[in-house]
Amino acid sequence: MMLAAPVIAVAATLIAGAILFTLLGHDGLGATLEIFVKPLFDPYRWQDLLVKAAPLAMIATGLAMGFRANVWNIGAEGQYILGGLAGTGVALSTLDMTGSWILPLMLICGVVGGMVWAAVPALLRTTLGVNEILSSLMLNYVAIQLLFYLMRGPWKDPEGFNFPQTAMFSADQTLPMVVPGTLIHLGVPLAAAVALTAFFVMARTVTGFQLKVVGLAPRAAAFGGFGAASTVWIAMLCGGGLAGLAGILEAAGPFGQMVPQFPTGYGYTAIIVAFLGRLNPLGILLAALVLALTYVGGESAQTTIGLPSAATGVFQAMMLFFLLAADILVRYRIVSGRAAAASAPHAAAAKEAEPAKGKAVTA
């Protein structure tokens, strides 16, 4: 039944989206078909779909590990930018060099960059008890300003006609294509590998168990010897590291350089991906494809029927709304008055057994 909610949510989004966009004076049905159906019948778009789904899946996988443990890392956007920047730093200082070691070093530094940015809210939460929602989110805005600063000043390409962007990366600094002649770069299989690894970690290792127990039953976790601080650190570093990796993969892949337009909201969309995928890495792979569809379809709807780019965000938010609403309808059963009275003891027992999912929020 857990799987019903995402399906209901996507279906409801299609219907409500068509109605909403009609009310706003657009061709609602056309827009919905253009975004959600047409890319599915265009083989060229399939590649685009995979390329856009890869960073979403990677970021969402890291975030989901935190959400499982009630660690609310909302700073993936900033961690993604910092990962991109850290890797770009390596690229800019190795522009004149060649060697197959450069790209791996860039990816490692990307991971570290994301982790460093995530370590700030983790440190503040574990030492001072600062709410990680607000601190991680604030760092998104700081990261954007840092990006702008580097693009306008120190990292600007001296031969770039004064455009605020870095030099193009060299061949040794660019992601290879896994299928020659397509758009599908190394990041795509890497994202799938990350999700599969995370699935194994969550299902079969003590660390995965720790994250789940701390989220479901914090008191039991404490008695079991799982430290609250170590859980926050694991969750934030996984989230930050994977967001950073996604960042440098985007910079070294589709972008091929660092530009001020680098942040595209993947860090926020990945939150929706994580929830739509039920915080499960395998579900996240599917959910990433669905959300990638809104990007790919949204782009083509801009050119074909002139739908504003903001439509993508509206569809994405509606999907999360409907998912949250559908959850309750799936988790609870509507019973008539007499039946409710008869089965009351049973219902109470069921309620006890229910996980404390998403109940406690510390502010």
Added chain:
Amino acid sequence: MSLDLLVAILMTVAGAATPLLIAGLGELVVEKSGVLNLGVEGMMLIGAVTGFAVATSTGVPVLGALAAMAAAAAASLIFAVLVLTLMANQVATGLALTIFGTGVSALIGAPFVGITTPTLGPVFPDFLTSSPLLRLVFGHSPLVYVGLILTVAVAFFLNRSRSGLILRAVGESDAAAHAIGYPVLKIRYLAVLFGGAMAGLAGSYYSLVLTPMWAERLTAGRGWIAIALVVFASWKPGRMLAGAYLFGLVMTMELQAKAAGFNVFAPELLAALPYVATIAVLAIISAARRTGTAAPACLGKPFRAAA
């Protein structure tokens, strides 16, 4: 520093502080009732675009501000139904509301980019604003005074009125309030709607007074800072006033530095300052309050009435 310049600086501080104060007071009441609404940023954007659209099409900025309140309250109703009636996760739903508000406002605002609007400027007659000091008292947009009056009103409501006491009881112990017979969900619905209306009013301040124009993501994370200020204020309206004006000062630092001819810092670093300051302030507040928290005890927890 000349008196004129000082007054000009203080006026910009009041301008930057007012939307934080109004949105923050709204969120403060919401949180006092035990609900955490992280959708302030989204509701502010919906308010900003609605206010702008109505003000430009009717030519009456006050109508714009009222429409902004109504539209943002309507958006907060989506949140209320999800978290109160359907008991959805408040953090996730609030985030969804922010993403929704960002998208919807960009969508509605697309035709309004690049046009100007009648502003909600100073209301007092000219002779009252002739000297700098008089201007400091009488030269503001009406919303600046609304913010100050609202601070007193919210403080009175929470601390001195019976209904405020009930609202606090609901936030501190929903089960007890329910047992005595207070309608927990109804009170929370009203609090969320009030918070939405205030976020909308704060948003309209950006598009009708401060900027005054419409651009995507016009509020640039100010809604999140308003939420942080609630924590900074320890859920007290008086401290919210102090916090908002302190942040108004930090936010206008970029402007002040330019006016004073400082070019030491890159403009991007100054633009990042309010967000860094927010983190620093949260850290200081948390460090000073190591034992326990001033947060309402039921903050963020769903309530289901025991049959």
